[in-house]
Amino acid sequence: MGDGTPARARLVELLWQLKQNYDRAGDTGLGFIHFNTLLNDARYRAEIIERARHSPHNHIRHLGEELARLDHADAANNTRPQATATGPSRFAYRWLVWPLVIGTVSLCLLLFWWLALPYLQGDRVVTGVIEQDQTWTADRDWVLGDVVYVLPGVRLTIEPGARILGRVDSALVITRGARLHAAGREDAPIVFTSSQPEGKRAAGDWGGLVLLGAAPVNEPDAQIEGIDAGDPLGAYGGQNPQGSCGVLEYARIEFAGFEVYxxxxxxxxxxxxxxxxxIVRHLQVHRSLDDGVEVFGGNVDLRHIVITGAGDDGLDWDLGWRGRVQFLVVQQHEDTGDNAFEADNNGAHHQALPRSEPIMYNVTLVSPRSSTRHHRAMTLREGTGGHFHNLLISGFSGEAIDLRDGATVANLDTGALDFQGVLMHGIGPRGLSYFEAEQGDADDDGGFDEDTFFRGLSSVRFDEDPRFNQDAINPYHPNVTPALRSPATRGAVPVPQGEFWDEAANYLGAVRPGASATWLDRWTAFPAR
Structure with a gap:
Protein backbone atom coordinates (compact mmCIF):
# COMPACT_ATOMS: atom_id res chain seq x y z
CA MET A 1 0.00 0.00 0.00
CA GLY A 2 2.96 2.34 -0.08
CA ASP A 3 5.04 4.25 2.43
CA GLY A 4 4.39 5.27 6.04
CA THR A 5 3.21 8.86 5.46
CA PRO A 6 0.46 10.25 7.72
CA ALA A 7 -2.10 9.81 4.93
CA ARG A 8 -1.18 6.13 4.57
CA ALA A 9 -1.30 5.66 8.31
CA ARG A 10 -4.77 7.17 8.37
CA LEU A 11 -5.84 4.87 5.53
CA VAL A 12 -4.67 1.76 7.42
CA GLU A 13 -6.36 2.99 10.59
CA LEU A 14 -9.71 3.58 8.86
CA LEU A 15 -9.56 0.24 7.05
CA TRP A 16 -9.14 -1.49 10.41
CA GLN A 17 -12.06 0.50 11.85
CA LEU A 18 -14.18 -0.48 8.83
CA LYS A 19 -13.43 -4.17 9.36
CA GLN A 20 -14.30 -3.93 13.07
CA ASN A 21 -17.55 -2.07 12.38
CA TYR A 22 -18.56 -4.68 9.78
CA ASP A 23 -17.75 -7.45 12.28
CA ARG A 24 -20.07 -5.79 14.80
CA ALA A 25 -22.87 -4.60 12.51
CA GLY A 26 -22.83 -7.53 10.09
CA ASP A 27 -23.68 -7.67 6.39
CA THR A 28 -25.44 -10.78 5.22
CA GLY A 29 -24.17 -10.39 1.65
CA LEU A 30 -20.56 -9.65 2.50
CA GLY A 31 -19.17 -12.39 4.70
CA PHE A 32 -15.89 -12.17 6.59
CA ILE A 33 -13.57 -9.27 5.69
CA HIS A 34 -9.93 -10.33 5.31
CA PHE A 35 -7.84 -7.44 6.59
CA ASN A 36 -4.60 -8.51 4.93
CA THR A 37 -6.36 -8.77 1.56
CA LEU A 38 -8.00 -5.42 2.24
CA LEU A 39 -4.54 -3.88 2.62
CA ASN A 40 -2.87 -5.51 -0.36
CA ASP A 41 -5.54 -6.13 -3.02
CA ALA A 42 -6.63 -2.83 -4.57
CA ARG A 43 -9.62 -4.37 -6.38
CA TYR A 44 -10.91 -6.11 -3.23
CA ARG A 45 -10.36 -2.92 -1.23
CA ALA A 46 -12.26 -0.81 -3.76
CA GLU A 47 -15.18 -3.27 -3.70
CA ILE A 48 -15.42 -3.23 0.10
CA ILE A 49 -15.16 0.56 0.25
CA GLU A 50 -17.91 0.90 -2.36
CA ARG A 51 -20.15 -1.44 -0.33
CA ALA A 52 -19.45 0.66 2.76
CA ARG A 53 -20.49 3.86 0.98
CA HIS A 54 -23.96 2.38 0.49
CA SER A 55 -24.30 0.72 3.90
CA PRO A 56 -27.54 1.25 5.89
CA HIS A 57 -25.37 1.98 8.95
CA ASN A 58 -24.43 5.66 9.18
CA HIS A 59 -21.04 5.13 10.81
CA ILE A 60 -20.01 2.56 8.16
CA ARG A 61 -21.25 4.81 5.37
CA HIS A 62 -19.18 7.75 6.69
CA LEU A 63 -16.10 5.53 6.92
CA GLY A 64 -16.69 4.44 3.31
CA GLU A 65 -16.83 8.03 2.07
CA GLU A 66 -13.60 9.02 3.81
CA LEU A 67 -11.84 5.83 2.71
CA ALA A 68 -12.87 6.41 -0.91
CA ARG A 69 -11.16 9.79 -0.86
CA LEU A 70 -8.02 8.48 0.86
CA ASP A 71 -7.76 5.39 -1.34
CA HIS A 72 -8.08 7.46 -4.51
CA ALA A 73 -5.33 9.81 -3.32
CA ASP A 74 -3.15 6.85 -2.36
CA ALA A 75 -3.53 5.30 -5.83
CA ALA A 76 -2.68 8.61 -7.53
CA ASN A 77 0.39 9.19 -5.38
CA ASN A 78 1.71 5.72 -6.09
CA THR A 79 1.38 5.96 -9.92
CA ARG A 80 4.85 5.82 -11.50
CA PRO A 81 6.05 6.02 -15.17
CA GLN A 82 6.91 2.71 -16.85
CA ALA A 83 10.64 1.98 -16.77
CA THR A 84 12.39 1.53 -20.14
CA ALA A 85 14.25 -1.68 -21.01
CA THR A 86 17.71 -0.11 -20.89
CA GLY A 87 20.41 -0.60 -18.28
CA PRO A 88 21.62 -3.82 -16.70
CA SER A 89 21.00 -7.24 -18.21
CA ARG A 90 17.91 -9.23 -17.14
CA PHE A 91 20.10 -11.50 -15.02
CA ALA A 92 21.67 -8.56 -13.21
CA TYR A 93 18.25 -6.89 -12.81
CA ARG A 94 16.89 -10.03 -11.09
CA TRP A 95 19.62 -9.89 -8.46
CA LEU A 96 18.91 -6.21 -7.88
CA VAL A 97 15.12 -6.46 -7.63
CA TRP A 98 14.74 -9.35 -5.19
CA PRO A 99 16.45 -7.61 -2.23
CA LEU A 100 14.33 -4.56 -3.01
CA VAL A 101 11.10 -6.61 -3.02
CA ILE A 102 11.98 -8.40 0.22
CA GLY A 103 12.91 -5.14 1.90
CA THR A 104 9.71 -3.44 0.77
CA VAL A 105 7.52 -6.32 1.96
CA SER A 106 9.29 -6.36 5.34
CA LEU A 107 8.82 -2.62 5.71
CA CYS A 108 5.12 -2.90 4.87
CA LEU A 109 4.63 -5.68 7.43
CA LEU A 110 6.39 -3.66 10.12
CA LEU A 111 4.28 -0.62 9.26
CA PHE A 112 1.10 -2.68 9.38
CA TRP A 113 1.84 -4.12 12.83
CA TRP A 114 2.92 -0.74 14.14
CA LEU A 115 -0.35 0.85 13.01
CA ALA A 116 -2.71 -2.03 13.73
CA LEU A 117 -1.38 -3.26 17.07
CA PRO A 118 -3.19 -0.62 19.17
CA TYR A 119 -6.47 -1.71 17.60
CA LEU A 120 -5.72 -5.38 18.06
CA GLN A 121 -4.66 -5.17 21.70
CA GLY A 122 -5.86 -1.82 23.10
CA ASP A 123 -9.12 -0.55 24.54
CA ARG A 124 -12.26 -1.14 22.52
CA VAL A 125 -14.78 1.73 22.47
CA VAL A 126 -18.42 0.63 22.18
CA THR A 127 -21.23 3.00 21.16
CA GLY A 128 -24.82 2.85 19.96
CA VAL A 129 -26.64 -0.46 19.74
CA ILE A 130 -25.42 -4.06 19.88
CA GLU A 131 -27.38 -6.00 17.27
CA GLN A 132 -25.55 -9.35 17.31
CA ASP A 133 -24.22 -11.62 20.05
CA GLN A 134 -20.90 -10.36 21.39
CA THR A 135 -18.27 -11.44 23.89
CA TRP A 136 -16.27 -8.83 25.78
CA THR A 137 -12.98 -10.48 26.63
CA ALA A 138 -10.70 -9.94 29.60
CA ASP A 139 -7.60 -9.17 27.50
CA ARG A 140 -8.55 -5.53 26.98
CA ASP A 141 -10.73 -2.79 28.49
CA TRP A 142 -14.16 -2.12 27.01
CA VAL A 143 -15.09 1.57 27.00
CA LEU A 144 -18.71 2.73 26.91
CA GLY A 145 -18.69 5.79 24.66
CA ASP A 146 -22.37 6.65 25.20
CA VAL A 147 -25.55 4.85 26.25
CA VAL A 148 -25.10 1.38 24.75
CA TYR A 149 -28.21 -0.76 24.18
CA VAL A 150 -28.15 -4.53 23.81
CA LEU A 151 -31.14 -5.17 21.56
CA PRO A 152 -33.87 -7.80 22.12
CA GLY A 153 -32.79 -11.29 21.16
CA VAL A 154 -29.09 -10.47 21.56
CA ARG A 155 -26.77 -11.96 24.20
CA LEU A 156 -23.82 -10.02 25.60
CA THR A 157 -21.22 -12.22 27.30
CA ILE A 158 -18.57 -10.65 29.53
CA GLU A 159 -15.61 -12.80 30.52
CA PRO A 160 -14.33 -13.13 34.11
CA GLY A 161 -11.80 -10.42 34.88
CA ALA A 162 -13.02 -8.03 32.17
CA ARG A 163 -13.17 -4.29 32.85
CA ILE A 164 -15.91 -2.08 31.44
CA LEU A 165 -15.09 1.63 31.65
CA GLY A 166 -17.87 4.20 31.46
CA ARG A 167 -17.33 7.65 30.01
CA VAL A 168 -19.42 10.69 30.96
CA ASP A 169 -23.13 10.20 30.11
CA SER A 170 -22.61 6.55 29.20
CA ALA A 171 -24.49 3.49 30.45
CA LEU A 172 -25.06 -0.13 29.50
CA VAL A 173 -28.72 -1.09 28.99
CA ILE A 174 -29.81 -4.71 28.55
CA THR A 175 -33.20 -4.20 26.92
CA ARG A 176 -36.29 -6.35 27.43
CA GLY A 177 -35.69 -9.59 25.54
CA ALA A 178 -31.89 -9.28 25.56
CA ARG A 179 -29.59 -11.26 27.85
CA LEU A 180 -26.48 -10.42 29.85
CA HIS A 181 -24.10 -13.21 30.82
CA ALA A 182 -21.55 -11.62 33.14
CA ALA A 183 -20.31 -14.45 35.34
CA GLY A 184 -17.09 -13.43 37.04
CA ARG A 185 -15.17 -15.44 39.59
CA GLU A 186 -14.00 -14.75 43.11
CA ASP A 187 -10.43 -14.45 41.80
CA ALA A 188 -11.48 -12.62 38.61
CA PRO A 189 -14.47 -10.34 39.22
CA ILE A 190 -15.96 -8.31 36.40
CA VAL A 191 -15.57 -4.59 37.09
CA PHE A 192 -17.81 -1.82 35.74
CA THR A 193 -16.14 1.46 36.65
CA SER A 194 -15.29 5.00 35.59
CA SER A 195 -13.06 5.67 32.60
CA GLN A 196 -11.25 8.32 34.64
CA PRO A 197 -7.81 7.33 35.94
CA GLU A 198 -7.55 5.94 39.45
CA GLY A 199 -7.30 8.81 41.91
CA LYS A 200 -9.61 11.02 39.83
CA ARG A 201 -12.75 8.87 39.79
CA ALA A 202 -15.92 10.10 41.51
CA ALA A 203 -19.54 9.11 41.98
CA GLY A 204 -21.57 9.93 38.88
CA ASP A 205 -18.72 9.61 36.38
CA TRP A 206 -20.95 7.38 34.24
CA GLY A 207 -24.52 6.11 34.22
CA GLY A 208 -24.49 2.52 35.42
CA LEU A 209 -25.91 -0.86 34.42
CA VAL A 210 -29.60 -1.38 33.54
CA LEU A 211 -31.32 -4.77 33.12
CA LEU A 212 -34.88 -4.81 31.77
CA GLY A 213 -37.23 -7.78 31.58
CA ALA A 214 -40.80 -8.97 31.11
CA ALA A 215 -41.82 -9.94 34.66
CA PRO A 216 -44.94 -8.35 36.22
CA VAL A 217 -44.91 -4.77 37.50
CA ASN A 218 -47.87 -2.79 38.86
CA GLU A 219 -47.53 0.14 36.46
CA PRO A 220 -48.93 -0.08 32.90
CA ASP A 221 -46.54 0.87 30.11
CA ALA A 222 -43.63 1.10 32.52
CA GLN A 223 -40.61 3.06 31.28
CA ILE A 224 -37.31 2.85 33.15
CA GLU A 225 -35.87 5.95 34.76
CA GLY A 226 -32.85 7.52 33.11
CA ILE A 227 -34.01 6.85 29.52
CA ASP A 228 -36.17 9.18 27.43
CA ALA A 229 -39.84 8.48 28.09
CA GLY A 230 -40.65 7.90 24.43
CA ASP A 231 -37.82 5.48 23.75
CA PRO A 232 -39.19 1.91 23.34
CA LEU A 233 -35.81 0.52 24.40
CA GLY A 234 -36.59 1.73 27.94
CA ALA A 235 -39.81 -0.27 28.27
CA TYR A 236 -40.06 -3.11 30.80
CA GLY A 237 -42.57 -5.39 32.48
CA GLY A 238 -44.86 -8.14 31.23
CA GLN A 239 -46.46 -11.42 32.26
CA ASN A 240 -43.44 -13.70 32.74
CA PRO A 241 -42.51 -13.92 36.44
CA GLN A 242 -39.95 -16.66 35.72
CA GLY A 243 -38.23 -14.67 32.96
CA SER A 244 -34.51 -13.96 32.94
CA CYS A 245 -32.53 -10.81 32.24
CA GLY A 246 -29.36 -12.90 32.46
CA VAL A 247 -26.54 -13.53 34.91
CA LEU A 248 -24.59 -11.00 36.97
CA GLU A 249 -22.27 -12.50 39.57
CA TYR A 250 -18.89 -11.75 41.06
CA ALA A 251 -19.08 -8.23 39.71
CA ARG A 252 -18.44 -4.70 40.97
CA ILE A 253 -20.12 -1.49 39.82
CA GLU A 254 -18.20 1.65 40.84
CA PHE A 255 -18.62 5.46 40.58
CA ALA A 256 -21.87 5.23 38.60
CA GLY A 257 -25.24 6.98 38.63
CA PHE A 258 -26.36 10.36 37.37
CA GLU A 259 -29.53 12.45 37.48
CA VAL A 260 -31.16 12.92 34.10
CA TYR A 261 -33.60 15.41 35.64
CA ILE A 279 -29.22 -14.47 38.67
CA VAL A 280 -27.75 -11.56 40.67
CA ARG A 281 -25.22 -12.86 43.20
CA HIS A 282 -21.93 -11.67 44.64
CA LEU A 283 -22.42 -8.10 43.50
CA GLN A 284 -20.91 -4.93 44.96
CA VAL A 285 -22.12 -1.42 44.11
CA HIS A 286 -19.67 1.21 45.37
CA ARG A 287 -19.98 5.01 45.55
CA SER A 288 -22.97 5.44 43.26
CA LEU A 289 -24.20 9.02 42.94
CA ASP A 290 -27.83 7.99 43.41
CA ASP A 291 -29.09 4.63 44.71
CA GLY A 292 -26.83 1.62 44.86
CA VAL A 293 -29.46 -0.82 43.55
CA GLU A 294 -33.00 0.07 42.52
CA VAL A 295 -35.54 -2.61 41.68
CA PHE A 296 -38.70 -1.77 39.73
CA GLY A 297 -41.15 -4.65 40.04
CA GLY A 298 -40.41 -8.17 38.93
CA ASN A 299 -39.38 -11.22 40.92
CA VAL A 300 -35.60 -11.05 40.74
CA ASP A 301 -33.72 -12.53 43.72
CA LEU A 302 -30.58 -11.01 45.26
CA ARG A 303 -27.94 -12.92 47.19
CA HIS A 304 -24.53 -11.93 48.57
CA ILE A 305 -24.92 -8.22 47.82
CA VAL A 306 -22.82 -5.39 49.28
CA ILE A 307 -23.67 -1.72 48.75
CA THR A 308 -21.17 0.86 50.01
CA GLY A 309 -21.26 4.65 50.04
CA ALA A 310 -24.40 5.22 47.95
CA GLY A 311 -25.19 8.89 47.39
CA ASP A 312 -28.90 8.39 48.08
CA ASP A 313 -30.36 5.04 49.14
CA GLY A 314 -28.57 1.73 49.38
CA LEU A 315 -31.43 -0.47 48.13
CA ASP A 316 -34.56 1.12 46.68
CA TRP A 317 -37.60 -0.74 45.37
CA ASP A 318 -40.89 0.18 43.71
CA LEU A 319 -43.77 -1.05 41.54
CA GLY A 320 -44.38 -4.52 42.93
CA TRP A 321 -40.99 -6.15 43.55
CA ARG A 322 -41.51 -9.61 45.08
CA GLY A 323 -38.02 -11.10 45.10
CA ARG A 324 -36.03 -12.90 47.78
CA VAL A 325 -32.87 -11.61 49.45
CA GLN A 326 -30.26 -13.35 51.58
CA PHE A 327 -26.88 -12.00 52.71
CA LEU A 328 -27.05 -8.27 52.09
CA VAL A 329 -24.76 -5.56 53.50
CA VAL A 330 -25.47 -1.84 53.19
CA GLN A 331 -22.79 0.47 54.58
CA GLN A 332 -23.46 4.20 54.52
CA HIS A 333 -20.65 6.75 54.55
CA GLU A 334 -20.30 9.73 56.87
CA ASP A 335 -20.81 12.49 54.31
CA THR A 336 -23.35 11.05 51.88
CA GLY A 337 -26.50 8.98 51.61
CA ASP A 338 -30.05 8.94 52.91
CA ASN A 339 -31.72 5.57 53.64
CA ALA A 340 -30.22 2.12 53.64
CA PHE A 341 -33.64 0.95 52.36
CA GLU A 342 -36.22 3.15 50.64
CA ALA A 343 -39.24 1.03 49.83
CA ASP A 344 -42.36 1.84 47.82
CA ASN A 345 -45.23 0.02 46.22
CA ASN A 346 -46.83 2.54 43.86
CA GLY A 347 -46.85 6.28 44.46
CA ALA A 348 -50.07 6.94 42.57
CA HIS A 349 -51.95 3.81 43.70
CA HIS A 350 -50.76 2.49 47.07
CA GLN A 351 -52.91 -0.65 46.76
CA ALA A 352 -51.70 -1.55 43.26
CA LEU A 353 -51.02 -5.22 42.59
CA PRO A 354 -48.75 -7.06 42.57
CA ARG A 355 -47.70 -5.39 45.81
CA SER A 356 -44.03 -4.87 46.62
CA GLU A 357 -43.31 -7.62 49.14
CA PRO A 358 -39.70 -8.87 49.18
CA ILE A 359 -38.62 -11.60 51.60
CA MET A 360 -35.29 -10.94 53.33
CA TYR A 361 -33.02 -12.93 55.62
CA ASN A 362 -29.55 -12.15 56.96
CA VAL A 363 -29.18 -8.42 56.38
CA THR A 364 -26.66 -5.99 57.92
CA LEU A 365 -27.34 -2.24 57.76
CA VAL A 366 -24.55 -0.05 59.21
CA SER A 367 -23.91 3.68 59.36
CA PRO A 368 -21.33 5.81 61.22
CA ARG A 369 -24.02 7.90 63.03
CA SER A 370 -23.07 10.88 60.93
CA SER A 371 -22.96 14.37 62.41
CA THR A 372 -23.69 15.93 59.01
CA ARG A 373 -26.26 13.59 57.42
CA HIS A 374 -29.66 12.34 58.58
CA HIS A 375 -29.32 8.62 57.93
CA ARG A 376 -32.25 6.25 58.33
CA ALA A 377 -32.07 2.48 58.14
CA MET A 378 -35.48 1.92 56.53
CA THR A 379 -38.18 4.13 55.04
CA LEU A 380 -41.27 2.09 54.10
CA ARG A 381 -44.08 3.86 52.26
CA GLU A 382 -46.68 3.96 49.47
CA GLY A 383 -48.20 0.62 50.44
CA THR A 384 -45.11 -1.57 50.40
CA GLY A 385 -45.05 -4.88 52.18
CA GLY A 386 -42.01 -6.94 53.07
CA HIS A 387 -40.71 -9.65 55.37
CA PHE A 388 -37.57 -8.62 57.27
CA HIS A 389 -35.92 -11.43 59.18
CA ASN A 390 -32.57 -11.83 60.95
CA LEU A 391 -31.41 -8.22 60.63
CA LEU A 392 -28.63 -6.24 62.31
CA ILE A 393 -29.17 -2.45 62.27
CA SER A 394 -26.47 -0.23 63.78
CA GLY A 395 -25.33 3.37 63.97
CA PHE A 396 -27.85 5.47 62.02
CA SER A 397 -27.99 9.16 62.95
CA GLY A 398 -31.71 9.63 62.26
CA GLU A 399 -33.89 6.68 63.14
CA ALA A 400 -34.20 2.96 62.59
CA ILE A 401 -37.50 2.43 60.74
CA ASP A 402 -40.16 4.87 59.55
CA LEU A 403 -43.55 3.80 58.16
CA ARG A 404 -44.83 6.71 56.10
CA ASP A 405 -48.53 6.17 55.36
CA GLY A 406 -51.68 4.33 56.32
CA ALA A 407 -51.52 1.87 53.43
CA THR A 408 -48.11 0.67 54.60
CA VAL A 409 -49.18 0.46 58.25
CA ALA A 410 -52.23 -1.60 57.22
CA ASN A 411 -49.92 -4.29 55.85
CA LEU A 412 -48.84 -5.06 59.42
CA ASP A 413 -52.37 -6.27 60.14
CA THR A 414 -52.68 -8.38 56.98
CA GLY A 415 -49.28 -10.04 57.42
CA ALA A 416 -47.88 -8.54 54.22
CA LEU A 417 -45.35 -6.65 56.37
CA ASP A 418 -43.52 -8.22 59.30
CA PHE A 419 -40.26 -8.12 61.29
CA GLN A 420 -38.68 -11.09 63.07
CA GLY A 421 -35.23 -11.58 64.51
CA VAL A 422 -34.11 -7.93 64.47
CA LEU A 423 -31.36 -6.35 66.61
CA MET A 424 -31.00 -2.54 66.67
CA HIS A 425 -28.13 -0.71 68.33
CA GLY A 426 -26.80 2.84 68.60
CA ILE A 427 -29.49 4.66 66.62
CA GLY A 428 -30.23 8.39 66.77
CA PRO A 429 -28.02 11.45 67.36
CA ARG A 430 -26.72 10.06 70.66
CA GLY A 431 -27.33 6.42 69.90
CA LEU A 432 -30.31 6.10 72.22
CA SER A 433 -33.42 7.21 70.27
CA TYR A 434 -34.50 4.65 67.72
CA PHE A 435 -37.64 6.34 66.37
CA GLU A 436 -38.58 9.97 65.83
CA ALA A 437 -41.76 11.37 67.38
CA GLU A 438 -44.26 12.48 64.74
CA GLN A 439 -46.76 15.19 65.56
CA GLY A 440 -48.80 17.66 63.56
CA ASP A 441 -47.72 17.92 59.93
CA ALA A 442 -44.95 15.39 60.59
CA ASP A 443 -47.52 12.70 61.34
CA ASP A 444 -47.73 10.97 57.96
CA ASP A 445 -48.97 7.55 59.09
CA GLY A 446 -52.28 8.26 60.82
CA GLY A 447 -50.84 8.35 64.34
CA PHE A 448 -48.97 5.05 64.13
CA ASP A 449 -46.29 4.93 66.84
CA GLU A 450 -43.22 3.03 65.61
CA ASP A 451 -41.57 3.04 69.02
CA THR A 452 -44.53 1.41 70.75
CA PHE A 453 -45.06 -1.11 67.96
CA PHE A 454 -41.48 -2.35 67.63
CA ARG A 455 -40.80 -2.46 71.36
CA GLY A 456 -43.87 -4.64 71.65
CA LEU A 457 -42.41 -7.32 69.35
CA SER A 458 -40.68 -10.10 71.26
CA SER A 459 -38.33 -10.90 68.37
CA VAL A 460 -37.04 -7.31 68.06
CA ARG A 461 -34.26 -6.31 70.49
CA PHE A 462 -32.67 -2.97 71.34
CA ASP A 463 -29.45 -1.64 72.90
CA GLU A 464 -27.44 -4.85 72.61
CA ASP A 465 -24.06 -4.11 71.05
CA PRO A 466 -23.50 -6.51 68.12
CA ARG A 467 -19.76 -6.15 68.84
CA PHE A 468 -18.54 -5.17 65.42
CA ASN A 469 -14.95 -4.02 65.42
CA GLN A 470 -14.24 -0.40 64.42
CA ASP A 471 -13.84 -1.38 60.78
CA ALA A 472 -17.59 -1.89 60.38
CA ILE A 473 -17.90 1.81 59.50
CA ASN A 474 -14.46 2.17 57.85
CA PRO A 475 -15.18 3.33 54.28
CA TYR A 476 -11.89 1.96 52.93
CA HIS A 477 -11.50 -1.39 54.72
CA PRO A 478 -14.91 -2.36 56.14
CA ASN A 479 -15.36 -5.48 58.23
CA VAL A 480 -18.93 -6.17 59.32
CA THR A 481 -18.21 -9.49 61.04
CA PRO A 482 -19.59 -9.50 64.62
CA ALA A 483 -17.49 -10.99 67.40
CA LEU A 484 -17.73 -14.70 68.11
CA ARG A 485 -19.84 -14.12 71.26
CA SER A 486 -21.95 -11.35 69.74
CA PRO A 487 -25.66 -11.12 70.59
CA ALA A 488 -26.12 -11.72 66.86
CA THR A 489 -25.66 -15.43 67.58
CA ARG A 490 -29.04 -15.44 69.35
CA GLY A 491 -32.61 -14.78 68.31
CA ALA A 492 -32.53 -15.80 64.64
CA VAL A 493 -35.66 -17.29 63.12
CA PRO A 494 -35.30 -20.34 60.86
CA VAL A 495 -34.38 -19.70 57.25
CA PRO A 496 -36.83 -21.23 54.74
CA GLN A 497 -35.98 -24.42 52.96
CA GLY A 498 -35.29 -24.37 49.25
CA GLU A 499 -32.52 -24.18 46.69
CA PHE A 500 -32.14 -20.41 46.98
CA TRP A 501 -31.82 -20.28 50.77
CA ASP A 502 -28.84 -21.15 52.98
CA GLU A 503 -30.62 -22.78 55.92
CA ALA A 504 -27.39 -22.92 57.95
CA ALA A 505 -27.40 -19.12 58.43
CA ASN A 506 -28.81 -19.33 61.96
CA TYR A 507 -27.65 -15.86 63.07
CA LEU A 508 -28.56 -12.20 62.71
CA GLY A 509 -26.91 -10.18 59.99
CA ALA A 510 -25.17 -10.96 56.72
CA VAL A 511 -21.96 -12.47 58.13
CA ARG A 512 -21.53 -15.32 60.58
CA PRO A 513 -20.23 -14.00 63.94
CA GLY A 514 -16.58 -14.82 64.57
CA ALA A 515 -15.89 -15.91 60.99
CA SER A 516 -12.24 -15.57 59.95
CA ALA A 517 -13.13 -15.74 56.25
CA THR A 518 -16.34 -14.37 54.75
CA TRP A 519 -18.18 -14.22 51.43
CA LEU A 520 -16.94 -10.63 50.94
CA ASP A 521 -13.27 -11.64 50.74
CA ARG A 522 -11.09 -11.36 47.62
CA TRP A 523 -13.57 -9.95 45.08
CA THR A 524 -14.74 -6.68 46.72
CA ALA A 525 -12.88 -3.33 46.70
CA PHE A 526 -13.45 0.04 48.36
CA PRO A 527 -11.51 2.78 46.52
CA ALA A 528 -12.03 6.41 47.49
CA ARG A 529 -11.33 7.62 43.95
Missing part, protein backbone atom coordinates in the same frame (compact mmCIF):
# COMPACT_ATOMS: atom_id res chain seq x y z
CA UNK A 262 -35.45 15.73 38.96
CA UNK A 263 -36.60 12.33 40.26
CA UNK A 264 -35.29 10.57 37.16
CA UNK A 265 -31.92 8.99 37.73
CA UNK A 266 -29.69 6.14 36.74
CA UNK A 267 -28.37 4.10 39.64
CA UNK A 268 -25.41 1.80 40.07
CA UNK A 269 -27.61 -1.15 39.11
CA UNK A 270 -31.19 -0.75 37.90
CA UNK A 271 -33.42 -3.83 37.57
CA UNK A 272 -36.74 -3.30 35.80
CA UNK A 273 -39.20 -6.17 35.49
CA UNK A 274 -36.54 -8.87 35.85
CA UNK A 275 -37.95 -12.31 36.59
CA UNK A 276 -36.90 -15.04 39.00
CA UNK A 277 -34.76 -16.65 36.29
CA UNK A 278 -32.33 -13.72 36.59
Missing amino acids: ANNELNGLTLGGCGSGT
